[in-house]
Amino acid sequence: MASYSITVNNKKFTVDADPAMPLLWVLRDILDLTGTKYGCGVNDCGACTVLINGSARRSCQIAIASCVEQQITTVEGLSEDLTHPIQKAWEKVGVPQCGYCQSGQMMVLAGLLNKNKKPTEQQVNEVMSANLCRCGTYHRIRQAVHLAIEEINSTN
């Protein structure tokens, strides 16, 4: 066990954890930030996607020891009132069914758009296809992705 000081959604936290403990379980079991979901734990589904310094990363694959002095953003940090353009797009389209995978879906798109505000269709396909949705909301995710891209490019 060791003590780690981490920054999540612009707030500082000190957590006592095994250095190898994945960020996912620190967020969920220690910090009670349960918007980040456990889907597989082995990098297969993307449900646990968060932003680290603005890049989409799978929190099940990142040990807490490597999170110190990094800026971590979870779905709770997008906005609390649906003002983030990605949340807005997801709301407008009414994407979710069960909703379990949707924080990961939004976070992976946020990571892509942080890097590239005008991704090609192929870049979008590549990134979004790594995040799974069992309810099959892909048709709506696609609509929301395009809406979010439009919105982000019109406001900036």
Add this chain to the structure above:
Amino acid sequence: MKIVSVDRRQFIKVTSLSGAGLMIGILLPGIKSFAQNTPDCEFFQPNAFLRIDKKGDVTIFVARQEMGQGVNTSLPIIVADEMDADWKKVKVEIAPYGTLPEGSHDTGGSQSILLDYTQLRKAGAIAKAMLIAAAAAKWKIKPEQCAADNGSVVNTINMLTIPYAELVCEAAALPVPAEVSLKSPKDFKLIGKEQKKSNLKDILTGKAKYGIDIKIPGMVYASVERCPVLGGKLISVDDTEAKKVAGFIKLVTYEGTGSPMQVRPGVAVVATNYWSAMEARKLLKIKWDEGSKNKESTEQLFKNFEARATSAPAFEKYKKGDISKLKITSLNSIISNYSAPFLAHATMEPINFIAEVKGDKCELWGGLQLPDWTVGEIIKQFGFKKENIKVNLALIGGGFGRRLHFEFAIETINIAKQLDKPVKMICDRTDDIRFDNFRPANYHRMQASWDTNGKLQSWDHHLQTTSIAITHDPATKDPSENLGGAMEDFYYDVPNVHTGYTHQDFNITRGWLRSVEICVNVFPIECFVDEVALKLKKDPYQFRLSMLEGREMFKVGEGPGAMKQYPQRIADVLKLAAEKIGYDQPRMKNHFIGLATHSFIFAKSYAAHAIEIEILAPKKFRIKRVVAAIDCGLVINPDGLRNQMEGGIAFALQQALKGEITIQNSRVAEDGFSTYELLTYEEMPPVEIYTINSTEEPGGVGEVGLPTVAPALCNALAAAGYRPRTLPIRKEGFQWVV
């Protein structure tokens, strides 16, 4: 007074009143007894389904379990419409377990709207009647001189209004009326209008709490190693190394139990956090006695199916005419065999559950589609008194029938009773896939014959599978799935029909998966009818219509459980799908269209799919468009309906293209999403959903959008010259590109 029997609800009296809608007697168990009112007028709660507080917020309690299918929106719409609530003021909560009669929480079979439509309208109408009575008393006018609109009572004489919020105290003091009138459907304001999911904001901000997100003070976490073979036993476990993991609390073992839920013996590591529990579990040294049924394989099971295919079915399901009297030769008949594999639910929220046992009391947290059955089994297995079991139902991150089964609840109680703390058991993804209750593998021998005019004269369908019913009750007299299925309600007009069922034993737990036997049977039926049409050089679309259109309703089954089959409605959805995809239009080179239609009889809904593909090379294709047409009677929430139908296409395409669970040495070979692959974002084809305008009673939707997807795709491939008969089609060498 006319007594109308509403399915499974014998207690509803319906009286027709001219011009005033319906008068419905309040004989609803539970409604009256759960009227709650507080002396300080904090809220008005005339029944278990709704509450209005002094701010005017309307809380609607949803008894059916929300798992993505949208009951947390469609059911409140029904209540809110009838009480003329302001939808913006509606909040939705899970109805606490125990506040409603048995069965109220059961969620499956696409039944929620069917079962609840009338009683929810009644619940809303009662509230409205009491609010109107309260306003009328204030105004000193008759209730008939009042109306309700958007959260207020209106005085129709002077058009003054009083918001419901200001009537809470007075309404709460009134007796619950003995009879209420229901709206005429033409006055619906919310029903039929698009509404977004009631918990949309919570989902998108990460606030929605699924079962896996619930935290109870003092809670610990468990990860469980289960016996790899069903029917095996634990010999020994060595936890010397596991104990060294930081956070390790305790090792707990428990024995397996048989039907109904086939709990396997388990070794649970309990730790202060889930990750530590998983890490410690990896270090356990366990010896299992696998028992004698440890060599079974799906490869052998399908060989057994094949060998048994030509013998008579063990159970006759349906017989019409007499096939044995016909002259059937190789010249006037064809035979084909179709098969599909075991399938897993693979919900995105891995299976998990929370239990706390304190002496003779037990408290549970988590998603359960059949909580009453669960509680009943818990009483049987653990001896708790019913009143000592508290159930806290939770939002479910994908159901598809997975939580109709509840072996995980039994497992978690087995662990919790050896602890003095609440425990959350979580399956890792491998556990979740390997210890699922699998949709059974199935094999169909189909034979059809025709007369000299090319008209079908016989249809023979022998389904072989491994029974779900036997998993739950090995002593069952009829192991065939009993909710109709496409075999008992075969909808094409053929004079001689014979369908039958044979069960083969197999050592794996079987269970219900979205659309269950309807998917199982509609795949071979809709492919084979297409195959016969092509053989007879007839257009598959017109061939189907010739056996559906104009055909009268017929009953399936007998007595009060009989269901109605409307071939015309099956034809109508097919026609809509064909029209929208442009079936009669010229096609681009290498483009082919496949169709399939069906009735989802026990959900009282009908759906068809039309799929256009482009052939790129032999057996290599791209899906260009998927068109779905549905008739589910009156639509409550068109947005929810479309979402279900869109998702149904994805769910069914996964099964058509790649979903397969294989068993070797009585163990599931697949261990996660890399081996049990789901459909992906880029694989989702363009989809269009069309609805038949209908005022028929509302039917179910959740499962209805699946069964015709795989056959429509296979029929498109067959139109191109490649007839698949095995799901997933990649087993036959088919390749698809995005």
